[in-house]
Amino acid sequence: MGSNHVDRLSNMPDEVLSEILSLMPTKFAVRTSILSKRWRYNWTLVTNIDIDDSHPYHDLKIFSTFVDRVLGLCKTTEIRLFRLRCMQIWVQKSSVSKWIDEAVRLNVSELDIHVMLLELPLSLFTCKTLTKLKIESNKYWDIMDWQTPFNLPCVKTLDVAVFCNPSRNAFKLIRGCPVLESLSLDIAACSAPEEECRFDIPTLKQLKLTTFKGCNFKKVVLNVPNLDDLFIAGPWHSLFVMEDLSSLVSVTYSLSVMDHLLVELLKGIIGAKSLSFRTTNYMKDLPGVPLLNLPNLKHLELTDDGYKFEQIIIFKFLESCSELEHLSIKTAQVRWGNEPESCWFKPHIVPACMLKTLRTMKYENCKWRKDDIKFLEYMLRNAEVLKTLTVTCKSELLEEQMRLCAKLLKCPRASRYCEIHFVGKSFESASS
Incomplete structure (x- = not known):
């Protein structure tokens, strides 16, 4: 193209390059470091860190080293998103906890964690910058300090999937989000016929409750006066008590419940304008x-x-x-x-x-x-x-x-x- 050709892409401001690199998975953003000296550290300015354990990672050591270096070299003071997907490699709970802690240090806004084993760091319990949190663990996940309550004052969207015992972990997390607007709770299985499950969330607008193997709470109480979208799916064997759903607009039921329980569910949605029923x-x-x-x-x-x-x-x-x-x-x-x-x-x-x-x-x-x-x-x-x-x-x-x-x-x-x-x-x- 001639000796006077100008590399306009490389001459873009760092802010623009950061936006471009943040749109791709982090492993691809890091690969741009081999293009030239100008590009060697451009990827460290990304505002989204998106990591999964698929190709080209071959073992746990290589994968863990890569995540450590990415978080250690990241120069931005605020990251919008930290997404970690470990579905093929069994990463140790301590490593996952350390990486989440680093994301909190970088003032993360959105946290998306999908791992086999999970232990949450104490720093997450009081993260002031977090607005969206998604946690999915294929096995049982614990909270590190049972005595420390969550205080997440800015979280508006919460998506939690747990294997069992939601009263010991998921509900503790939910109670720590005072301005919650969207909640998705997926419980693989739960047998707690003596427990009452309450959702007293005045700010909530969207609620999704799903179970795969079945939930057997004594009672599920919904006191959500500003809720406009409700989704319930799976084999629920609990009595649903609809205390306040006065703003409800859209309802989706994909249920395996006995007929008398269905009647109770319908009692609480008499004001709804849209219903999807399976x-x-x-x-x-x-x-x-x-x-x-x-x-x-x-x-x-x-x-x-x-x-x-x-x-x-x-x-x-x-x-x-x-x-x-x-x-x-x-x-x-x-x-x-x-x-x-x-x-x-x-x-x-x-x-x-x-x-x-x-x-x-x-x-x-x-x-x-x-x-x-x-x-x-x-x-x-x-x-x-x-x-x-x-x-x-x-x-x-x-x-x-x-x-x-x-x-x-x-x-x-x-x-x-x-x-x-x-x-x-x-x-x-x-x-x-």
């Missing part, structure tokens, strides 16, 4: 359980997990949502066990929302069974203000798909403005 094999008696009225609900999403998705459940929800405007139904792509030939249920009375408010409906993974056709025909015949029906088809046979689509298109519609859209593998899109 059926499970635990809810065998749900068709016979009276659901509460949800007068403010505008959006409803029902998902089948592959066990038994009776249409009576759909209509039970429709009857409970008198002001519903948008309905989405997702049937299972794979179904467990043998299906009955027909489980079609025709309601005695058309739900009120179908007569005055229901405007859009999606029916995903339609397999064109008799029940599917009857249900869709019923909706078209009775939804008086429906504007759009979208059907996602699962049949692989083009001729069968087109024949059944034609049948649905010929069905009388209560709403003269209703359009039907079809989406499937055999054709990109069709509508009428």
Whole structure:
């Protein structure tokens, strides 16, 4: 390019180079040190430190030495993010604790730790600069000093995943965050039938509770007056008591709970405007359980997990949502066990929302069974203000798909403005 070529990238201000290098994983930022003398120490100005134990690290000693040097040579006085992922190498708890301590010394704002073994350093207990904290440990993690309480005055986002015993570690951490706005708590397993789990967090706006193997608290109490987004998933076997959810807007339930516990869960969300609900094999008696009225609900999403998705459940929800405007139904792509030939249920009375408010409906993974056709025909015949029906088809046979689509298109519609859209593998899109 000629002898007068100017290396404009290298001539950029240190602040700009720091921003560029901070956008990549730290191991790549460090590699730029071999480019020239000008670049030898540019990487030490990064404001994000993102380290994982994947290639090219071959053993624990090499990996630990690299992390020590990165934190030791870092020249910035403030780092926005320190992310440490050790999923292949079993790093000692003492090393992880030392690295977190170094990040606190560098006035870290966001801390993201995913390791096999974990012990938190004392310096983290009172970190004043931390605003976002994510901790995930594949095994049991301890707090170093049981007598020292957490005091994290600026933490607004907390994401914690623990193997067991959340009352001994996770809840102690939660109580130390007085301005918490977003909380995600994932508990692998917990058997504590004598314990009451309370969430008294007036500042909280988002709450996500998940469990994999099951939680068996005596009671879970939610006193979160400013919460607007609630997500609960997994096999919970605890009684949920909704003391105050007066600001709730959006709710997602992907639960394995008994029917009487579900009713208690629904009691606390009567003011919600959006609900996403996944059926499970635990809810065998749900068709016979009276659901509460949800007068403010505008959006409803029902998902089948592959066990038994009776249409009576759909209509039970429709009857409970008198002001519903948008309905989405997702049937299972794979179904467990043998299906009955027909489980079609025709309601005695058309739900009120179908007569005055229901405007859009999606029916995903339609397999064109008799029940599917009857249900869709019923909706078209009775939804008086429906504007759009979208059907996602699962049949692989083009001729069968087109024949059944034609049948649905010929069905009388209560709403003269209703359009039907079809989406499937055999054709990109069709509508009428």
